[in-house]
Amino acid sequence: MRVMVLVKATEDSEAGTLPTPELIEAMGKFNEALIEAGVLKDGDGLKPTSHGKRVLFSGADRTVVDGPFAGTKELIAGFWLWEVKDMDEAVAWVKRCPNPMPGPSEVEIRPLYEASDFM
Known part of the structure; x- marks a missing residue:
């Protein structure tokens, strides 16, 4: 099962606040x-x-809108694409993840459609 793991944006991420060296190291270990x-x-x-x-x-019309965009809670700050056996495994991995933001944060897990879903 493929899942997209979405790290939701926060005021810090939208302000361009970069992660601390400690968070970069912790995320590196998690990714490894x-x-x-x-x-x-x-x-x-x-x-x-x-x-x-x-x-x-x-x-047929297309309109281009420049950022920044409102509604930080609905914005995405990062992502992973994972291959897991089921949603329970994905949740277990997210629970092991370091908090990706300096304060409270949210991570969403969404399954991708597979070819078998359309048959």
């Missing part, structure tokens, strides 16, 4: 454990939405 277990397929941190753009679709 994911790699050794064959779970980690990809992952990275995202720059704040002030560096981003959105393209809005309405029929």
Whole structure:
């Protein structure tokens, strides 16, 4: 089962606050454990939405909107793509993760569609 693990943005991540050296080291160790277990397929941190753009679709029209974007709680600061046996395994891995932000944070786990879902 493939899952996308989404690290939700916070005011700190949207302000461009970089992780401490201690957090970088802890995340590095966590990512190494994911790699050794064959779970980690990809992952990275995202720059704040002030560096981003959105393209809005309405029929044939496209409108480009420059960041930053409101609603920090709905924004993404980083992601992992994991291969796990089931959602319980994904939850167990997230529980082992260092807190990705200086304060309270949230991580969302979403399964990806597989070809078998459409048959």
